[in-house]
Amino acid sequence: MGNCMSTSTPLKSINSNPNSATNVKSSNQSIPTQRSDDEMLSTPGLKAFSCNDFANGIEYSQSLTEGGEYSDIVFKGWIDKQTLCPSTPKTGIPVSLKHLKSEVFKGDKEWLAKLNYIGQLHHPNLVKLIGYRVDSEDWFLVYEFLPNGSLENYFFREGIQPISWETRMKVAIGAAKGLSFLHDAESQVLYRYLDASHILLDDDFNVKLPAYLAPQVMDIQGYARQGYVAQGYAAPESVDSVYGPGCVSTKSDVYSYGILLLVLLTGRRALKKSMISDQYLLNWVKLFRRKLLQIMDTKLEGQYPENVAVAVAALALQCTDSNLNSRPEMSHVLEKLQEALTL
Incomplete structure (x- = not known):
């Protein structure tokens, strides 16, 4: 075996302003500035949903739940395409809400800075992260809905x-x-x-x-x-x-x-x-x-x-x-x- 080359955290460096788009490296793999509505939701940054958002009108989706035995529960909800406010199945577009186990993550400023950076990385093969929701000690990630679930x-x-x-x-x-x-x-x-x-x-x-x-x-x-x-x-x-x-x-x-x-x-x-x-x-x-x-x-x-x-x-x-x-x-x-x- 070789020697370990890196013991870095998942992100080596983050600009002090997590909302700055200059952090993202220009690449021919990046999605063009003008993207169709079907490709991704376009947001200036991650939306912080309130604890009352999605209070009603969400449903558990076993097919979307990731990770098998160690999975986080995933729900399906709906938001308005333009405002990103909670909506209904008749008027909104579907999104996934992933409940995060408190044992797994740190909901602090450093974690949010990293999450904001991840939210600015746009590529056709990355899930589009829309925002997050905080309910007391419970955290949810809100991201694009993917109907076919996981490869598993x-x-x-x-x-x-x-x-x-x-x-x-x-x-x-x-x-x-x-x-x-x-x-x-x-x-x-x-x-x-x-x-x-x-x-x-x-x-x-x-x-x-x-x-x-x-x-x-x-x-x-x-x-x-x-x-x-x-x-x-x-x-x-x-x-x-x-x-x-x-x-x-x-x-x-x-x-x-x-x-x-x-x-x-x-x-x-x-x-x-x-x-x-x-x-x-x-x-x-x-x-x-x-x-x-x-x-x-x-x-x-x-x-x-x-x-x-x-x-x-x-x-x-x-x-x-x-x-x-x-x-x-x-x-x-x-x-x-x-x-x-x-x-």
């Missing part, structure tokens, strides 16, 4: 038709673009929470990463991190006592992305728990390093280009190298994935 629904929920190879690769590209954008932002964002339950999907299966998780995960040994580790996506240096708690970097995100690729290829959970022993997907895949086609999801029924599948699997193994210094940067991963899909 399409792999590990009974009765759901398997998604095609083309859709899986669309998800892989979208997640890579979102992560690459976050890593290249002027105030770099370490995502730290990538797994199938936190890959959100719009009605056309475009990936939307909930970047608001970055400031939420404050303590690597905290409740949220335990839930993440339990999913099997955490890089070894982020949990290994040899490095010490909090040893995370962009390469930790790359590792998690590699695990995500393996989930997309195999249709298996990153970690399968049993009474006998825990079975990690990565360890199983490594048994077939020389015969990577044997790891492919049988539900695909062979409907995929074999040479591309092998190239994507090999890239996943590069991303999950135990030596973090041997893992590629996310921008390089995106480039290699795009090249593989043209084979």
Whole structure:
């Protein structure tokens, strides 16, 4: 294993004025100034909803709830498209309201500054954060409504038709673009929470990463991190006592992305728990390093280009190298994935 390259908080630096748009790095991946209403809600900053807002007219949505066993509850509400004031299903547009567990986050000025910065990062593969609501000690995040819920629904929920190879690769590209954008932002964002339950999907299966998780995960040994580790996506240096708690970097995100690729290829959970022993997907895949086609999801029924599948699997193994210094940067991963899909 390599040495830990960074022990920074999710945001390395934030301008003293969290509402300043100059914090965001200009990029060809950024959304143009003029965006259609269907792409994103346009707001000058995060809206602070009052405790009476959404007092009525919200409903629990199991399909939108993220994170499995360690999830925060998500509700569905409605707001006016122009004023962002609470509305009704007949006159408003749907939004998601995510209840935050008090054990997981810090609702202080530093946390809000980070959240405001995240709210200014605009990219087609990031969830649009609209605002937050405070009810005494309870906090809610308000963000765009994504009707297809999480990627996990399409792999590990009974009765759901398997998604095609083309859709899986669309998800892989979208997640890579979102992560690459976050890593290249002027105030770099370490995502730290990538797994199938936190890959959100719009009605056309475009990936939307909930970047608001970055400031939420404050303590690597905290409740949220335990839930993440339990999913099997955490890089070894982020949990290994040899490095010490909090040893995370962009390469930790790359590792998690590699695990995500393996989930997309195999249709298996990153970690399968049993009474006998825990079975990690990565360890199983490594048994077939020389015969990577044997790891492919049988539900695909062979409907995929074999040479591309092998190239994507090999890239996943590069991303999950135990030596973090041997893992590629996310921008390089995106480039290699795009090249593989043209084979």
